[in-house]
Amino acid sequence: MHLIVNGYNLRGYPVGIANVVINFINSISKYDDVKITVAAFKDIPSCITERIVNRDNISIKKIGFKNPFLWLFFSFVHFVNFHKADLLWSPTPIVPFFIRKNIRRLVTVHDFVSRDFRDTMTRAGRLVSALVEPRAIKSADFLWCVSDYTCERLKNYYPRRRSENIITGSAPDLFFKKAEQNKASRNFLSSIKISKDYILFVGSLEPRKNLKFLLEIFAELKREKDLSLVVVGARKWGKTDIKDIINSDGFPKDDVIFTDFVSEDELRILYNNALCYVSTSLNEGFGLPQAEAMKCECPVVSPYNSAMIEVVDGAGVTVKEWDKGVWVNSVLSAIKNRNEIIKKQNERIKNYSWDKVAQKVYNVLKENLE
Template identity: 35%
Template sequence: MMRVALDMSHVRQTDAGTARYARGLSNALRARNDVIVDEVGEGPLIGRGLQKKVLTAEQDLFWYPYAGRRAAQVLDADIYHCPAFRAPVTRGRPALVVTVHDLVSLRFPETMPRWSRFYTRATLRRVLDSADLLITPSADTANDLEQLAGVGHDRIRVIWNAVDDAFYAQPTGRSPIDGPYVLFVGTSEPRKNLQRLCNAVDLLRRRGLDHKLVVAGGGGWGGVDLSGSHVIRLGKQTDAELHQLYSGAVCLAQVSLHEGFGLPVAEAMAAGAPVVISGEGALPEVAGNAAVHVNAYDEESIASGIERAVTERDQLVILGRKRAELFRWDVNANLHVDAYRKAL
């Protein structure tokens, strides 16, 4: 029986995909009969008889490595897995596994805040020095680790992210948006390419396609101007609300300049929404031939892709649902257990 200590100390610090990944992985591993899972910390706390401390971003960088080492020493685990981009200073047992979701701060530093760039560089060295195995959600991120950080191929395992089972079922209610709309899910930041997407939807409206742009996601930064009566900003949504939005959309448009995975693409396909993606980062890897591919830097290409998603809806929904079966949590858990065995 393998014992896995899963570091959950970041979960309440963020509502981003990393926290959803950690919760989903914990649940999927607990459903197995060959793994014992210990969750280390409760939200931003290091628990199990250790000092409990809420971490700011600065404290996370300088305090966490040593609190994490203490947690790794106290737990009689075979594997200590950090599902967010962090790692304790530790050697020997338990084996240390770290998930690296993307290296956007290194690959496209101009699209990220200064603190994020500093944090990534400082943390990356510690992760590379300490981890026995690195997990990435895409071959694209694995390639970044090899090319930008010099990590050997044998230290990396690619395991695609997974979609919660609820997205595969029929939604419990209808979308709150009246009329046809193009959906974007995520934070508003420069690399998400929202300005070009907004302009592309405006192009379609001037041609007589009366669609709105719905932006669902919390926070953001970078001063993206999404003015216009055709733009609806909803803010952070629950999974149930997201499911309704996916199901009611004419398409999901995820035309980012880079993604380490792109979970909304997989969720939308599971929920039966046509998908339009850019050819950047891991998005083509995730969507395969089940989405309309466009040029992220060309508003006309984005607009034409949305038009195509509207006219080819039925075929795209069929292809998307089939593709979404690759992102089930039971498949994901199997691959994680295989990776843990490799790390031992």
């Protein structure tokens, strides 16, 4: 079974979709009858290649243009059409035009931000999604959704499609786990000015993540407990009202720490040392930071919506309303009941492993490609 992997997302840091690609390749390559060819950019960074396991059945072909658009719609198309394989795997619903129709396709769907939260996307992003997403999903021979929630959304939006059965599943990186504090972790926390207990948020500034609400409840939470809020990945405020909130009269500005990009080592330290992880997101296709926090034995507080229900509810704390007082009490409860929550989360997170995901995909492909 020979798979060509669309390496479009392997251009920068190993985060987001790039992590999905890396982990899936590492897990499905454990099957002896699987051969994987990754079509990637000529300048694919070493921080990605170093994380892909060294197995004889994995090869990385650095091809074509360095411009992402030209690479995807010209170099990649040419490579796929003239490179014999059983299947093309696209880790996102982007399958460029002019791929030969006889080449079978596996397409992974992470969410439907392009439909449900169009205003959070760039104009270019909306255009690309409108042009390629429907066609990629409808014509896919195999579909893989990262959660049951995303699967149901797909069925609703695309009742007519080639692939009747949908594979579901995703998982946090194996790298995330419980680790004891040491000198290196203490030095890192000190370097970003963390000097007291803190709650953690990981994500972008797009409106869907609802960081504004988290900042508002943090101001009230500070009246109950002396702690900090650490926000990872949202340093550049851009065109939002976040800066206005931070600089408003009476806001505990000195206790909110914004970081730039952090490495996996540093993110694991932050998860491991946080009192709890708090998300106020309006929608998640899976809830990867929640799963990562669970792996690091960090209690999770999330809204009762989207895929966060299946990942968090019954293990961490889910909040069903948007009352600030209820959220403050929920965070305080999670901190107080850390040990009990961690035990439940440790059981829940066992359901999420890349080996289990790879086995699901492998079984479907094995049955249908031979």
